[in-house]
Amino acid sequence: MPTALARPLARLIDELSKLPGVGPKTAQRLAYHILRTSSGDAEALAAAVRSVKTDLRYCSTCFNIAETDPCAVCAADDRDHELVCVVEEPLDVLAIERTGQYKGVYHVLHGAISPVNGVRPDDLKIAQLVSRIKAGGIGELILATNPNLEGEATAMYIAQVLGNDSVRVTRLARGLPMGGDLEYADEVTVSRALEGRRAL
Numbered sequence: 001m002p003t004a005l006a007r008p009l010a011r012l013i014d015e016l017s018k019l020p021g022v023g024p025k026t027a028q029r030l031a032y033h034i035l036r037t038s039s040g041d042a043e044a045l046a047a048a049v050r051s052v053k054t055d056l057r058y059c060s061t062c063f064n065i066a067e068t069d070p071c072a073v074c075a076a077d078d079r080d081h082e083l084v085c086v087v088e089e090p091l092d093v094l095a096i097e098r099t100g101q102y103k104g105v106y107h108v109l110h111g112a113i114s115p116v117n118g119v120r121p122d123d124l125k126i127a128q129l130v131s132r133i134k135a136g137g138i139g140e141l142i143l144a145t146n147p148n149l150e151g152e153a154t155a156m157y158i159a160q161v162l163g164n165d166s167v168r169v170t171r172l173a174r175g176l177p178m179g180g181d182l183e184y185a186d187e188v189t190v191s192r193a194l195e196g197r198r199a200l
């Protein structure tokens, strides 16, 4: 870092470069942009960053990130509460919501089983999913974990844990790019995968 760089600017560049996908060049460009922007816009950005750490919580039913508990989806009367879509991450909920097709509710696992990365079933919201099913009122579980090794292993594990419980367990249809992430798939692909889901 050149010494001509004022310390507050260097600090901002340093923080921005910690963001995923932001290299030193992009961090510099963003920092200079923020410097030139109005005080109001810069304050709004700072407030938005602060707000995601102070104003958000986890829904105690589906474990999605929300402003309220239960979240808006779990609290909605016009959603099908017998249909639960199980996803790895909150961003996957957005991918399925983008299709505009899905009227059920969700369960967010917050990851996938991965022995390589030391992620065990206990580290995920699987026990919470099982108690949710035991509590009754759920007819079908759509396992929408990612179509990669970890996602498949997680879907298999959940199906196995549930065994012959009274709930129908389905898996998204193939057609999603193998090894890909649900969150990056387009609406049409996700829609088709939902429609073509098959029993596990």
Ligand SMILES: [Zn+2]
Pocket: 059, 060, 061, 062, 063, 064, 070, 071, 072, 073, 074, 075
């Ligand atoms: Zn919820």
